[in-house]
Amino acid sequence: MLDKTSLDEKPLALVVDDDLSLRLSMCAALAKAGFATVEAENGREAVEIFQSDAPDIILLDVVMPEMDGFATCSAIRSMPTGKYTQILMVTGLDDTESIERAFEAGANDFVAKPINWTMLGHRGKYMLRAGRAMEELNKSKRRLAKTQELALLGNWEIDLINNSFHCSPEAGRLLGLTKVHRQISYNDFLASVAIQEQDRVKEKIDSAVKFKRPFSINYRVILPDGAQRHILNRCEIFFNENGVEEMMLGAVQDVTQLKNAEEEIRLLAFYDSLTGLANRTLFMDRLGHEIASANRHGKIFALLFLDLDQFKRINDSFGHHIGDLLLKNVSETLQKCIRKSDSATGPVLASDSDTLIARLGGDEFIILLSDIQKPENAAIVARKIIQAIPTVYVLEGHEISVTTSIGISIFPVDGKDMELLLKNADSAMYHAKEKGRNNYQFYKNSLNDAVSERYSLEQGMRNALKRDEFVLYYQPQIELATRRIVGAEALIRWLHPQKGMIPPDKFIPIAEETGLIIDINKWVIQTACRQNEQWRQADLKPIRIAVNLSGYQLASQNIIQIIQEALADADLDSSNLEIEITENVFMQETKDTIGILKQMKDLKLRIALDDFGTGYSSLSYLTTFPVDVIKIDRSFVMGCTMLENSRVIIKAIIAMGHSLGSKIVAEGIETEEQFELIKGYGADEGQGYLFSPPVNHIEFARLLAQECLL
Template sequence: MGGIVITLFLHQAVLGLERTRSGYDFARRQEIRIALIKGSFDEAGEAVRAVNLLFRSSDEVSDAQFIRFTQPLIDTYPYVHGLTSHRFVLGAERAAYEAARRKVWPDFEIKEKKDGGFVRAGERPLYLVLDMIAPQQRNASAHGYDIWSFAPHRELAERAIATGQAMASGLVPMVEPVGRLGIVITLPVYGPLSPGAGSVERRAAARGVSEVLIDVYELVQLNLRHANLAPGVEITLSRQVQGQSTMREVGRFGSLDGGEAAFPGKLVGSVLFDRTQRFTVSGQAWELRSRAREPAIAHLGSVLVLLTGLGFSVAAAAHVQGRSRRVAYIQALVDERTADLRRTSEALRLSQRAIESSANAVILVDALAEGTPIIHVNPAFQRLHGLRPEEVIGQPIDMLAPDGDEQPALHELHNALRERRESHVVLQLARKDGARWFADIYLAPVKDAQGVTDHFVISEYDVTTARQYEAELEHRAHYDTLTGLPNRVLLTDRIARAIAFARPQGWPVWVVALDLDHFKHVNDSLGHAAGNRLLRQAGERILALAGPTGTVARTGDDEFVLLLESRIDERQAAAMVNEVLAAVAAPFTEQDQRLFITCSAGIAGFPGDGCDAETLVKHAQIAMVRAKEAGRNAVRFYLPSMNERAVERLALVDAMRHAMSYSEFELYYQPQIALATGEVIGMEALLRWRHPQMGMLRPDRFISLAEETGLIVPLGTWVLRAACAQAAAWHRSGLGELRIAVNLSSRQFNDASLPRLIESVLLETGLPATSLEIELTESLMMENVDAAIATMRELKAMGVQLSIDDFGTGYSSLSYLKRFPVDVLKIDQSFVRDIENDTNSTAMVAAIISLSHDLGLRVIAEGVETEAQLAYLRSRGCDEVQGYLFSRPVPAREFEQMLRDSRLAALQGAAVRPIG
């Protein structure tokens, strides 16, 4: 460290001397550059003075004499781009002067600059004309140029004439070379002039001026190149802008070394010299700035001092370090051996503690002794096996396995011990008290220094709980958790095995799909807990009748599948299924209540109805659906026509999903007639589907499917909005305040947002709430009476009218009818149709009309098709009617025309027959 400190001190001292010398040299070279540049400007000024002397010495100088005199000057000073002579010409002398000059220059005339070129000068009292110029070839076009007409040039000439001194112009762009800047030095030429004359006398005696054009860039570059002052230096020449304090750059010469400094300069830090000096040329201020990086060679001495000192210091340090390292190595070797012994001892102690503290049993056996006896066990072994160490040490490893146990894993363990290799097995072992448990066993050989296996380490992990979980998961994967019956996965496997067994002999296999009828009512009325108990009881009854060869599986909420494979024929299969239906139909007991529930069944058989489990189950379910459609609590065998119908239903559902997007649905309207006046007072909106292939479809073809799939909700919303919009449009067109009746599905009515939907539709369409009548069926309202009443009251508060459709065909509870806030009862057409030939229907119609009037309700009869029916209804005081006697349901356009014709007939006093 002492050597490095001394070395750095000496290095800084030498470095300071080197930098002082470099700075002095840079300043000296800067002075030389300025002297050369200023001298060149002075030489150019001498050239113009020589031209001036030529004109003073002779009154008449020819062009040839001028060229011979100036050519040596131009050759001597390459940066001089032109020497010119200008003479004053009076306006009165212009014609004579131009005629004299044309003898030398045929096209000569006095010109001035305009629009970037030369044109004939205008008439003026005085001209300062460019009379002679060298070199002629380069500047021939300028002959005759009147510089007096150009204000900056005229000002320069006036200053020179007034002072009698050479004056320099500002920077002017040069024509050639393009892009460079030059200056013009002007010197006046006088006639006879007395000494001490003032500016007035000088102006009076002035005959003209002589000028020299200097390429400043060329002047500087030639001087720097000849003096070798440009390499490695960036030189910037600037001139003061005339009349201002700012400087304008004329040119930049040379370049500053942009690369990295050489090693010595990089080591000591390269210094950038920057020096700016001003000087004057012909009364104008100039500025020269030089920038250069300190040369690396300038610091060779300081670098050598630094490197030499560092070298000596490093050598001395290496010698001392080498001696210290040998001593430290010996000490480190002693410490390492001591630490190794300590680590080995700690590792042995830690290994022993780990084995003793392990939660799993660890057994050490001697691989070289006969019978591979146990030589050590840890405390966990005693906890798992129930044996003390003294009971097992020295005993062969076979004593741990149960007597006479033939587990394949035990043979694998013996083979691994014999072959001296690793192994992993799962064994069922017995504790001392006889309890069985599962152990996950890992066998690992321990080798000596020569690679011979002399011991084994056996690790045992208790996996009994994991095995129980696996068994439970296996059971859950194949059995229903509620009923304990096989699920769909196990059912599929059993059907596949039954088919594989029956196929060679051609025996039948029967798959029966069972579904509890109206099971949803049990959950809704008694709760899901009661429903679950009923499902378990139903499964037990079906399983009791299936027999030892049958399989009963639960495949859905209230769906079971029965597999029959006892080689019975079709008649026997149907008889057995009927027994199942009878057993299910027997009353169930739930909390001291007797429940009755039925079951529908569909049967599909192998090989006639399918050759795999999926097909057979699907066809059995199709047959079961047909049984439900036939009235429930019935059995149906699968027929191919059933599948065709199912496919047709699926196709119809798919087409229905797209029908709204393609505007295939439309509304038909059937008029409702007031019997008292015979006028159309309203209409019922009826949905039709114009199917692209099947033509016009009535609602009974697709409404039930829409209910099943949930499409009834968006479809019903569309019907409500379209019907209200059409009724509002007829109101606005002057066809009367007609009432529009719209039917609601159960899904729509049970939706809590129904009142908000109707309110928004009325607001959107502008239809008065009193012109909307919502038709509800008795069964729809009876599903949840309290909720139905709450919804109906909300609608009534809005002003919407309510009617009960198909009255007399449902529950017809008079107590509920009293609670329902309805306005209209609609007599079902089945009663109206039989008025003429059935006294019971006649009495029923009369009773409904009387009941409605007693309750303050209007009554409307639908399905009126004959005059006799109409006469009877009128005689009983029925309020309104609708039916084919008046009109079938028709599209909106026809209905509107019908209304207009009816109103026209009324205006003309026609007999009242509402709509013929």
């Protein structure tokens, strides 16, 4: 079926659809936009018309009898003349798989039914212009490549016998050496090469001279006016009549036009024309490389799948032009969010170059966060986006705001290949929409895994107290002047029947969140007091024992009664018990917390301030709550022999503590040099692996029996 009108000088559009009414509507819209049209009612007829009439653009329905749109598109692309023809797939299938099949078959773009007839003609014109630009760029690339293969625009040579160098004036002009008014030397020849490329170029040429072999290299030169030129430098070896390498003959060519054309083609192929963001093709390529790199280096990364909430309503209300402006503004907002995402809780990303933002189509965006260290960093970025997107955008007089729903998948836990990672991020995004939109969700299975692990530890802790799985290890505290043991710090460990030894930093935070910390604190105090009394009954010299209490809801732990009962049950004098608390307890400054600390002092307990200098340190609370002991954090002690700042801080803490009447204990002493330095500064006591690591109660009794630890 053929209806060809006004073919002279008008671009020809082939409309392929088995629905006559739709064909007529499309032809009318295109004719209004200045196109001539031909029609085909199926794919087979479309292929025949393409061969005979060579249309400039094809509007191709997906679902047709005899030969569907995908097969028709593939058939046209396989023809010699079908490489640059623009193909717009027209589909009523609103699913990602159909869209991906369309692009794989060779479509340039797709449009979903119902069709906006006004926009159809404009889209056809844009596609025609893009197609012609691509064809012209490819033609220019081929012409330039061939021309520069044949034309020697400037020549140079190196005599391999006497190692002399000669360069033609034309080569000098190309390299920006017009101000050199003497014979151009080899060093002059390399002087204009961009600094970051000079070593590479010199190494390439020097190696070719040494081994007498040809080479070809591309690099940039910087001209005297600051302009940049791309140079192709090639050389061959010239042999004398005896077959001996005699001369290295080279040519430099200005390939700036070729490079610019390649860059234009790259932009068309890999970047979204509306937003300037990466397109699906570039994103999938980068994702493949990221998976390979993460597998090699054992790293994790995240995908954030974004969909603007109710974007269709904005398009319907204000038109597609305003919708496009909104998409451009949102893309700029996303880029700003990523650039600012490396400041919260330490570096979230190694650098800006470790991220890629792409527009997949419509109102869908995806962000690749590379090397994120931990999944929580992806949530930090997602929260920033959630907060930033609803900004009111003023678009041609209209105030428009939009929200977004974000799904997050993590490599490798949520998938080890591209398809699964994308699918799971997409699934998590729909989960976010089900949660009410304007939020982010991790992929559900990974959440379940995390919750399951946390629940396992929580349940295990409930049973650990009943099954006596917790144990206390004891680290000696040494009087620095004599090296005698004067105390011990009790440190909790969890001997899990399946997981083995679990350190406190893995389970204490969960214990605090669930309230189990109250029972754990009680067990630690009771066990430490009981053990101290057992050592005394074994005729070992009396010492004080320090227990580190979690400051979580200290006022609600009934801690004073627990301490009193533990001391009474063990028949232990309160002077032999020391309570270690961290700075965050002081920083709470609640009335109840102040009361508890005063009651501890009334019981004649020693109060030690642990990890001093690592929290939100303030000298004011040291006057409000006079402590008996200030413990210098191990981070300062470990750096004291190398870092001047650490030594300054240590001396300041010691001087301040002594002026307030407090004892000073240094943690983390591991070498004799550290010991002598800390002792020389006037610290009273210390602990660390130089003297002994934390040990069980039996081994500690053996240490206690010694006069001193040397």
